[in-house]
Amino acid sequence: MPEAGIRPRGRLDPTVGKARKLVAGLLGLTTTGRRHPVDNPPLVLVGCSGGPDSLALAAVTAFFATRGEIRAGAIVVDHQMQPGSAEVAQRTAAQLRRLGLDPVQLRTVDLHDGGDGPEAAARAARFAALDAAARELGAETVLLGHTLDDQAESVLLGLARGSGTRSLAGMRERRGVYCRPFLALRRDETLAICEALGLEPWHDPANLDDAYLRVRVRHHVLPFLAAELGPGIVESLARSAAILGPDADYLDELAGAEYARIAEASTPAGSAEPAEIRLGENDLAALAPALRMRVLALAAVALGGVQPSQERLLAAAALLDRKGSAGPVQMAGKVSAYRISRSQAVPHEGAAYGKLVLRRSAGVP
Template sequence: MQGAPRPRLSPVVGKARKAVGDLLGVGTTGGQRKAAQASGNTHARPLILVACSGGPDSLALAAVAAFLGRRGEIQVGAVIVDHQLQPQSRAVAEATAGILRGLGLDPVEISTVTSTDVGVGPEAAARNARYAALDEAAARLDARTMLLGHTLDDQAESVLLGLARGSGTRSLAGIPQRRGLYLRPFLGLRRAETLQICAAEGLQPWHDPTNEDPAFLRSRVRTRVLPFLQDELGPGIAQSLSRSARILAQDADYLDQQAAAEYHRLAEILSTDSAASREVRISEAELRALPAALRQRVLALAVVGLDGEQPSFERLLAAEALLARRGSAGPVELAGSVSVYRQPRGRSVPQERSGYGKLVFRRTA
């Protein structure tokens, strides 16, 4: 007697499972699962954490990851970050934790944070607090990977925000699929597809009201700008923006690799008389010989190499102008207590006179 037919797998659920499995490198072979079962060591399975807010994107991701966890190759847990920005935030976090435990995720933790960053907007402050909490949880739980639920729509919004800021290649490349322990397997899925996954899995996601709040720039891009562009330019605008991000990410990766090689070739890293002061010197002639795209990246690497902050485009241009050897020799002040100047002929150079013909980057803090 034949049993009841198995329910047909929703195509969008199958698509999502493949996206997550491919990025994690699981689901195609049972090797890891068989090895763990044979040894009786279930702890041999790597721990994968899902950052879950309870919204459609991250809840759909948690459901897909839970399925892969049930196959035995990975252990899947979750971290819920409660930003305390809404009166019901704790109740939402606890309800989400219950859903995730029902899916079989373990461990499931709630991390309560307060956004206190000074000098940045509320969105950036919340993001900084969220990633700090996720970093801490991953380190404490010894997790190999943290999955984030960003979608193709998020990618399109990020590209538009980068354009509005007048950003460069790296910013226009949008959200990376991989960065450190963070993976984003849903960048090829639309936000509407995550809603379909939740419906197929019988899940009721929470809808964050701030996503519709015009007080937030990203919310305005989501609810006003992208719909307008879709009406005027066609329904494929989000996919086109995402495709542009992928192309620009490849270009940015290549330029960053070339710039890093040039920086390591050219940079002279020195200590000074003061333990709190450090210098990087780079030949002006060598810098002038570089294409602008590489030269500006090398200048930025010198600043970051001294633990300064990534310079703005305007500050990079000001530093680059020193190479023309017209007018002031500097210093040009850059973010993070780093300054840069060119060494004019006849002025003594700290420790030695080899600084002439070089840009000198110095941090004193």
């Protein structure tokens, strides 16, 4: 009986082969020949929950470590959201070590719900743990096991929220150290990989809990749409994300350049973050609406806020159309926007004349 993850010599399972090509393509590796050892191979970490998607990704990544092209490790995050989560995390870490991944770190996190719900809190804690592990271990890349089905669900949720281009573009294949090689792979294919390689995935009971919106989309909304619109709905939603992704990246790049050009930050002595950002009203008004909204959002986030809603961004932009001084408009994350008219004679605020001013509330760290 072969060890888990070690397939007897013979014909390569086609789904495993497909997955290897996806990982190789994203990381610039090879799948042919016996071995391709390199000097000082880079460390690639896999964020692994023990579920079919991330476990299949870990096993496929371990293959390239045996060829000497990379070092493959893993991070298992215990969110402590369910009874027995510590045992699940330990079993997952043990299975990853049997696959040959090294190092394998297990990190336990505490969730802090900022009002956006337990899923958002878990995501924030998970990425904080992955960021810390990548820094400490010197990893060049962290792989995440999101699939084409996850991408379709994200796009549909973005549509339901009335989100913009960035949200409808879904998850990026590559962002910073994070890579998602399985965005072209269906969820049932990761199950097939686990079966082909003799893996024992953990099936999260939360994925069957209709209390979560994403679970309802997965088990009710998407099957209904597939029945009514055709079985290709998942692929179509993911394809929309692939089309919108480059558009969103380009607009974000242009907005970043405009923000750097027109933003004037005021940072108090001894503080690492600005307390106020001024944006020239003529500069803002001259921007295309798509860039104007993004520049306003960048200013809010730079002040320690969160991404404002479209309604808040429109309200802040509307201050430019008023005569005289106007505001405040409350943005997300305790950030307020004001318009300081050129005609307002307030000597000590002269630097703000003719500008839209975003300020962080006093006492907000």
